[in-house]
Amino acid sequence: NVATVYITDACIFYTRERAKIITDKIASCSRKIPTVATLDIRILDEEMIECLDKIQLIRNQFHFGMQTINPLALKLLRRKGEKKDFEKKIELLRKIKPKAEISFDLIYGLPGDNYAGFRESIDFALSLNPSKLYLSPLLVLPGTLFWDKKAEFEFKYDDLPPYMVRSNNYYSAEDMGKTFQFVLWVLAIFYFPAIRDIICNIPKQYPKFRRIDLFDQFIEIMQDKMQVNAPECNIEFDFTIESNNLIRRQFMNTIAKSQNCMHVYEAVLELLKSCSIENHSEDILIGLDYYKTVYKGIYEQDNVSAAFQKYGKEKIAYI
Secondary structure, three states: OOOOEEEOOHHHHOOHHHHHHHHHHHHHOOOOOOEEEEEOHHHOOHHHHHHHOOOOEHHHEEEEEEEOOOHHHHHHHOOOOOHHHHHHHHHHHHHHOOOOEEEEEEEEOOOOOOHHHHHHHHHHHHHOOOOEEEEEEOEOOOOOHHHHOOOOOOOEEOOOOOOEEEEOOOOOHHHHHHHHHHHHHHHHHHOOHHHHHHHHHHHHHOOOOOHHHHHHHHHHHHHHHHHHHOOOOOOOOOOOHHHHHHHHHHHHHHHOOHHHHHHHHHHHHHHHHHOOOHHHOHHHHHHHHHHHHHHOOOOOOOOOOHHHHHHOHHHHHHO
16 A cells, blocks of 8 residues: 655666666566656666666656755865766757656755755756755754764754754854745745746846846745735744744745735746846736635635636646
8 A cells, every 4th residue: 555655765776787676576566556766866867767768767756865056065064076077978868859858856954065055056956947845944863974974064953853954064054044034035936936937047048147146036025015914933943853843834825825825926926027038928817817816715726727728727727
């Protein structure tokens, strides 16, 4: 009765030879269970993509542990993660599997990093047009390099497992708090595929815009629209996993309300106008019209009314 398998350790795909043995074994099983595999970008080549294609990857998702692109953080992490490797390999993956969904893990709170550095990692990840970003705080797990060097890096962390980091001698508690707030809004943007795609693709045609700056403008507009009802207000974040998960759920439940979904599309439309690129607003106008209709209670959100059937179910689901 296993519904999904998560292979969270990228080390089992550390070499192509080992990875091929594992993928062949999984593919030989009689039952094809939807699988999420965390991958090392360095092993990816045409043959490896074909091997992974044998597995029933859930939602055709190729998931990579990017963690950071900050050179100092990577050095202290004893990890390689060259930007050029990601650019080259993701381009290859998309060439072979155009419909592949690509996602990345990113970690905040790493020694050698800070709020500004984490934002740069997000900006780079966005440039690769992922379908999802998984943004997590650093956990100082017993038996790891950082656990052994927790005094050297002056780690402050939750005293209960899984030891969520509050700060270190690079990443201040203030920066951790700012990062957590920013991460909530990044999650909100990724909740809407149409909005995610338009913001990620704007700099491809208009290089003067940075994705991370567009995110900032969107957040500013949204905070103004929601004012005291902004979902990150009146929330006490105490740097525990329980608090982290609870606040994320509260935040997303707030964003998912039809009135706030309407505000989200209004905010993006304002963003496009401020950048003088309203010509990219077709999907945004559909989304705004859709959520205005839902908010007015004309029909249930789960049912596409006659007014929107002309766009098709796939388009409405995307919106």
